[in-house]
Amino acid sequence: MKNVFLKSLKLYFFKGTKKREVIFKDHQTDIAGPNGSGKTTLFDAFTWLLFGKDSHDRKDFNIKTLESSGKNIEKTEHTVQGVLSVDGKDYDLRRVYKENWVKTRGELELTLKGHETLFYINEVPRKATEYAHEIGELIDESLFKLITNPRYFANLNWTKQREILFSMSGDVENDFLLDKISTIQNKTEIGGLINILNSGKDLEKYKLELRDKKKKLKEDLDKIPTRVDEAENSKPEEADFAKTEETIKFLADRVGKIDEALESASSAFSEKHNSNQSVLSEINTLRSKQQQVVFDANTEARTKDFESKSGRRDNESKIKEAESRVRILKNSLASTQKAKEITLGKRDALREKYSTVDNSEFTQKDGQLTCPVFNIVCDSPKANELHKANADTARETFNKKKVEELETINQNGAELNQELANHEAEITNVNADIEKEETLIAGLKSQLDAFPADEPIKELTGEDVPAFTELQYQINILNKKIVEVKADDNSLLKEEKQNLLTEIDALKKILAGKDQIHRLNERIAELNETGRNLAQQIADLEKDEFAVDAFNKAKIEECESRINGKFSMVSFKLFNQQLNGGESETCEILINGVPYSDANTASQINAGLDVINVLSKFHGVTAPIFIDNRESVSNIIYTESQVINLLVTNDKELVIK
Structure with missing residues (x-):
């Protein structure tokens, strides 16, 4: 078994303690003093050293030591250092909480910029994660809380208490439970439950499935009586x-x-009627032929008229085409004349420019050569000779440029004259084409009088077509063969028949009730059968639920027996009996049969030690137990763990014994 032993604890400016060192004895150490003397502070220091929390599992608590005025003591390192012996190997642990004072640029005094925590193991600095990992290797934090504080387990939620207890009870074999509950249910039925368990399905989830299925079946079953009543109420009245x-x-x-009788009277009428219909059919055929001969005559007349007027239409079409060509030629003529005017304007401007250039002469500034430096007449022969040479060069350059410009003007003028000649030729050609087309138009128009006038053709009627008159003669002969057909008066028979049919319909509606009653009776029988099936399914599910409850109860009783067998003075009530015969889960600590909450302080502390002993044995580790209010207990039960008693006494200061 791993043995964790606290050998010493040093506090520096931790909570209200400025400095204290405690050396702990091998098995039991008494820390005595009045209230507020720092007994609990030692327990807080120990838990903070290991896990950064106080003995109440709080991270946010005031670590700093205050002055008498209540102000923080600044620039102080708040330190807890302790030596733990784990299976004979010592670990020197130290946790330091310090202020981070920084001097910023431009400031004369240091400024508090926050806090930091430092960690050391055997005087070697550690990062926070490394420190936490190594402490966790020594002892698990959640287990440490359970085995160092006698009241910790009792203050847990009952569901968490059950979880811890059941983790110590060990697995209960399904076959073992089957044997145990075989007197309640036969093994065949329970065997189905065991198959569910062996499949890996969670029993509680299976129970919820059963409950949900049963709920749905009950809802369906509850609807059956209503549906039966609806079917009964839908039945029509019984009749003969x-x-x-x-x-x-x-x-x-x-x-x-x-x-x-109606059929017999109708046969004679039909014979005459059919004879008349045959004659009428022949008449209609002849009338269709009349329409056709008139149509054919009009078609032939329109064809001849179209052929006789085709020459005039061709002539008019040629006139329109020629007139269109004339319009196009005249537009082209106007464009060419406009271009000619523009070209004439360009030629006139070029002639004026030629005259200006041709009349231009080279001119030289008169006077003597003047010195640009001294502003006097230059008498240097060489300078005057150079001046004269420059003037001659300028004259030659002027005359050469003049000749070149006049040649360019002449060349441009020749091009404009050629362009004007082209315009004149184009105008002459277009006028000739226009004259040719107008002559053609005049000739075509003179030919129109030779063609017949374009007047609408007269529409022919039957009177204009001899074949139509012949067909009408045949129709008149057939009309004389039609005889008058008068139907017999069968209104009374028809009225009687209608009355009989109305009466039959009314009786059929009454008779339909027979089939409706039969169908509804079948529906009611079907609903009742469905109800019986639903009730049987619910009964089967309730059997499964009973088997699950029996299995759970057997498992709880076995676990409860195993769990309670581990403790010397406490036991646990793990389920409550309900008024409906069912059971609900719970976890209540009993001290010699008395609920934990009703027991005195001494019993509660010893009960907590009993729990610690069992947990330490199960997990194979012991750790220092801090027993607060130890003065309330005259004798505590034996424990293999180190005991640190915190006693309230009349001593004026803290005493370590």
Whole structure:
């Protein structure tokens, strides 16, 4: 078993303690003093050293030591250092909480910029994560809380307490539980439950599935009576259906006889009517032929008229084409004349420019050569000779440029004259084409009088077509063969038939109730059968639920027996009996049969030690137990763990014994 032993603890400016060192004895150390003397501070220091929390599992608590005025003591390192012996190997642990004072540029005094925590193991600095990891290797934090504080387990939520206890009870074999509950249920039924468990399915989830299925089945079952009532209420009134069927048969026979009489009267009428229809059909055929011969005559007349007027249409079309060509030629003529005017304007401007250039002469500034430096007449022969040579060169350059410019003007003028000649030729050609087209138009128009006038053709009627008159003669002969057909008065028979059919329909509605009642009776029987099936399914599910409850109860009783067998003075109530016979989960600590909450302080502390002993044995580790209010207990039960008693005494200061 791993043995964690606290050998010493040093506090420097931790909470209200400025400096204190405690050396702990091998098995039991008493720390005595009045209230507020720092007993609990030692426990807080120990838990803060290991996990950064106080003994109440709080991270945010005031670590700093205050002055009498209540102000923080600045620039102080708040330190807890302790030596732990784990299976004989010592670990020197130190945690330091310090202010981070920084001198910023331009400031004379240091400024508090926050806090930092430093960690050391055997005087070697560690990062926070490294420190936490190594402490976790020595002892798990959650386990440490359970085995160092006698009241910690009792203050947990009951569900967490159950979880911890069941983790110590060990696995209970399904076959073992099957044997145990075989007197309640036969093994065949329980065997189905075991198959569910062996499949890896969670029993609680299976139980919820059963509950949900049963709920749905009950909802469906509850609807059955309502649906049966609806079917019963939908039934029509009972009637003498046999007598109704006989009456319908009698009335139907009478309708059949009326139909025979109407059919007989109708046959004579139909014979005459059919004869007339045959004659009318021949007449209609002849009238169709009349329409056709008139149509053919009009078609032939329109064809001849079209052929006779085709020459005039061709002539008019040629006139329109020629007139269109004339319009195009005249537009082209106007464009060419406009271009000619522009070219004439360019030639006139070029002639004026030629005259200006041709009349231009080289001119030289008169006077003597003047010195640009002294502003006097230059008498240097060499300078005057150079001056004269420059003037001659300028004159030659002027005359050469003049000749070149006049040649360019002449060349441009020749091009403009050629352009004007082209315009004149184009105008002459277009005028000739216009004259040719107008001559053609005049000739075509003179030919129009030789063609017949374009007047609408007269529409022919039957009177204008001899074949139509011949067909009308045949129609008149057929019209004389049509005879008057008068139907017999069968209104009374028809009225009687309608009345009989109305009466039959009313009786059939009554008779339909027979089939409706039969269908509804079948529906009611079907609903009742469904209800029986649903009730059987619910009963089967309730059997499964009972088997699950029996299995769970057996498992709880076995676990409860195993768990309670581990403790010397406490036991645990793990389920409550409900009024409906069911059971609900719970976890209540009992001290010799008395609920933990009703026991005195001494019993509660010893109960906590009993729990610690079992947990330490199960996990194979012991750690220092801090027992607060130790003065309330005259004797504590034996424990292999190190005990640190915190006692309230009348001593004026803290005493370590």
